[in-house]
Amino acid sequence: MINHVCFGEAGMFYSGGVTEHIARARECFLQSGNVPVMQVRPAIVESWRRSRLSGVSYDDLNPPYFEDLDTEGRLVLAAAPVLDRLEQTLSDAPVSLILTDAQGRLLDRRVDHGSFRRHLDSIWLAPGFSFAEEHVGTNGIGTARETRQITFVGGSEHFAAPLHAMACATAPITDPLTGRLAGLVDITCWSPGDGPVMSAVVCSAAGDIERRLLELGSERERKLLEGFMAAKRHRGQAIVAVADGLTMANRRAVDLLAPSDHAILRDMVAELLRAGGKHAIRLVLSRGEQVRIRFNPVEPNSAVVKISLTDGPRSTPRPRIRPADLKLAGTSTVFANVCADLAMHRQTYTQVLLEGEPGVGKVALARAVHSWYSPERPFIVIESDADVAGRCRAALGAPGGTVVLRHVESFADDARAAVMDWLDTIAEDADRVWVVATTDIGAELPEDLPGRLPATLTVPPLRHHIEDVRELVPALLSTFTPGRSVSCGPEAMRVLLRSTWPGNVTDLAQALRHALARRRVGQIQPEDLPESCHATGSHVLTRWESIERDAIIGALLETHGDKAAAADLLGISRATIYRRINAYGITTAETRSD
Numbered sequence: 293m294i295n296h297v298c299f300g301e302a303g304m305f306y307s308g309g310v311t312e313h314i315a316r317a318r319e320c321f322l323q324s325g326n327v328p329v330m331q332v333r334p335a336i337v338e339s340w341r342r343s344r345l346s347g348v349s350y351d352d353l354n355p356p357y358f359e360d361l362d363t364e365g366r367l368v369l370a371a372a373p374v375l376d377r378l379e380q381t382l383s384d385a386p387v388s389l390i391l392t393d394a395q396g397r398l399l400d401r402r403v404d405h406g407s408f409r410r411h412l413d414s415i416w417l418a419p420g421f422s423f424a425e426e427h428v429g430t431n432g433i434g435t436a437r438e439t440r441q442i443t444f445v446g447g448s449e450h451f452a453a454p455l456h457a458m459a460c461a462t463a464p465i466t467d468p469l470t471g472r473l474a475g476l477v478d479i480t481c482w483s484p485g486d487g488p489v490m491s492a493v494v495c496s497a498a499g500d501i502e503r504r505l506l507e508l509g510s511e512r513e514r515k516l517l518e519g520f521m522a523a524k525r526h527r528g529q530a531i532v533a534v535a536d537g538l539t540m541a542n543r544r545a546v547d548l549l550a551p552s553d554h555a556i557l558r559d560m561v562a563e564l565l566r567a568g569g570k571h572a573i574r575l576v577l578s579r580g581e582q583v584r585i586r587f588n589p590v591e592p593n594s595a596v597v598k599i600s601l602t603d604g605p606r607s608t609p610r611p612r613i614r615p616a617d618l619k620l621a622g623t624s625t626v627f628a629n630v631c632a633d634l635a636m637h638r639q640t641y642t643q644v645l646l647e648g649e650p651g652v653g654k655v656a657l658a659r660a661v662h663s664w665y666s667p668e669r670p671f672i673v674i675e676s677d678a679d680v681a682g683r684c685r686a687a688l689g690a691p692g693g694t695v696v697l698r699h700v701e702s703f704a705d706d707a708r709a710a711v712m713d714w715l716d717t718i719a720e721d722a723d724r725v726w727v728v729a730t731t732d733i734g735a736e737l738p739e740d741l742p743g744r745l746p747a748t749l750t751v752p753p754l755r756h757h758i759e760d761v762r763e764l765v766p767a768l769l770s771t772f773t774p775g776r777s778v779s780c781g782p783e784a785m786r787v788l789l790r791s792t793w794p795g796n797v798t799d800l801a802q803a804l805r806h807a808l809a810r811r812r813v814g815q816i817q818p819e820d821l822p823e824s825c826h827a828t829g830s831h832v833l834t835r836w837e838s839i840e841r842d843a844i845i846g847a848l849l850e851t852h853g854d855k856a857a858a859a860d861l862l863g864i865s866r867a868t869i870y871r872r873i874n875a876y877g878i879t880t881a882e883t884r885s886d
């Protein structure tokens with residue numbers, strides 16, 4: 293799995309007087325942002341740049357400490373005998389062996405030598421502390437994590453001066469089951485160290501740990517594999533098995549699904565597992581094929597998914613329309629796909645059920661697609677408290693227009709009946725009207741409604757495309773304060789990117805309005821944002837982490853805050869659920885009350 297050694301590109305290791313050049317180059321970089329040509333390895337200069345951009349201090353060390361790290365998990369278990377063996381070989385030498393998780397947080401440290409251990413403690417290179425680049429700048433652990441390559445960093449190559457006495461080599465450990473970074477293994481000693489030898493040691497240790505990770509595949513993964521193998525016997529179908537951080541696909545599924553489809557599929561399985569109800573849904577893949585997806589839960593958190601094409605390759609290609617064309621903010625694949633799919637349905641006047649959590653932008657999306665195709669035609673939004681029958685009749689006189697039935701699940705019985713009649717009428721009408729019915733995710737719909745709305749699309753919650761917050765914020769600010777120069781400062785943006793946005797874009801807009809009431813010009817700062825934005829986890833959640841967090845919240849709500857029952861429901865240990873609740877900063881009403 294390890295394919296590249298970071299120092300190899302320049303073939304350079306320094307010794308003697310050369311290290312003084314590096315120290316001078318670092319000074320020069322800190323003052324001017326530039327480095328004299330060829331004095332420092334390019335990978336190190338890149339890392340210095342990243343460290344500077346992250347605002348890391350170069351004369352001080354301040355790594356954050358994490359209490360609830362997974363020190364009994366599969367990685368620690370897999371690494372323990374490998375570290376034991378190496379520790380015995382190195383015995384009393386002033387050398388330390390370190391294992392970190394995928395975030396660069398120390399899970400295990402082996403060091404026999406007393407004064408060396410005290411020095412490591414003094415620079416916080418100890419269990420629980422994070423040596424990610426964004427916290428301490430260029431160092432073996434953090435830089436290997438960023439580059440996913442074996443990395444040696446010695447002496448003044450470290451960004452922060454307190455690390456200049458050290459040399460370290462680190463290798464990334466890839467989980468062979470998921471293909472993702474599982475952690476990092478590091479060897480640290482006094483500078484200058486021996487780059488090639490230290491790198492060879494960690495490279496071999498990482499390989500041994502990866503082999504053990506494979507052997508230690510969890511019970512859940514084994515069950516999933518069995519389910520996958522059983523499903524594969526039905527030849528001709530595309531099969532994907534999905535679990536925490538793990539996806540297996542047969543050849544047909546690999547051919548059928550683009551990488552962005554995998555991400556959507558994983559999200560969808562998580563949602564379906566949480567909702568517990570539906571077992572078959574339709575989906576339009578990113579290359580345009582319409583498929584039916586059937587899924588069988590294997591364990592509370594995993595499922596085997598069978599995918600079949602519903603109508604062969606699609607005749608209507610998905611239009612190449614991006615959110616920006618529709619004047620919507622967002623560049624993520626998930627959001628861009630929904631925009632393009634809705635536009636495709638508008639092209640063929642296919643009536644759509646548009647589902648999604650409150651505030652995800654369902655009506656905004658329908659309006660944007662309508663304006664792209666027929667801005668001069670009427671756009672009518674019918675809500676539950678309106679004269680539904682009257683407004684439906686009026687819409688018949690608006691050919692080419694768009695009618696949005698907003699939250700159709702909340703229409704009273706007589707309004708629903710009026711809507712059904714009206715949908716039947718327009719189905720026979722030559723003058724087309726495009727209908728988009730919006731609904732909350734999982735809401736109960738009248739039985740005969742889905743038959744009248746042939747396409748269903750799901751607008752993802754904001755936390756599933758959290759990166760779009762970067763575009764949404766300036767877009768919303770410019771709508772709220774036209775002509776005023778207010779922007780969002782980088783610190784405040786980091787807070788916004790960490791938030792979970794239960795009320796989605798509506799919530800984000802609310803938070804920005806709150807901030808604007810405090811800061812009328814200049815840059816919005818974290819303290820301008822409402823309290824709710826700050827009650828978040830410790831880092832920007834990855835896509836999968838946010839799915840995991842949602843699953844835990846769902847289980848807690850279902851079990852009325854009973855953590856043990858929620859852990860059972862999810863098939864994880866009680867200790868794990870406590871750790872994850874703390875890590876994600878989950879504070880539902882139920883968790884607060886205990």
Ligand SMILES: Nc1ncnc2c1ncn2[C@@H]1O[C@H](COP(=O)(O)OP(=O)(O)OP(=O)(O)O)[C@@H](O)[C@H]1O
Nearest residue numbers: 620621622649650651652653654655656657797798
């Ligand atoms: N991608 C986007 N770009 C810019 N603004 C957006 C975007 N998505 C949503 N908004 C804005 O967010 C707000 C909420 O959107 P909207 O009312 O369409 O959500 P909704 O899902 O229909 O909500 P509800 O479920 O409450 O009816 C609106 O002010 C809308 O303009």
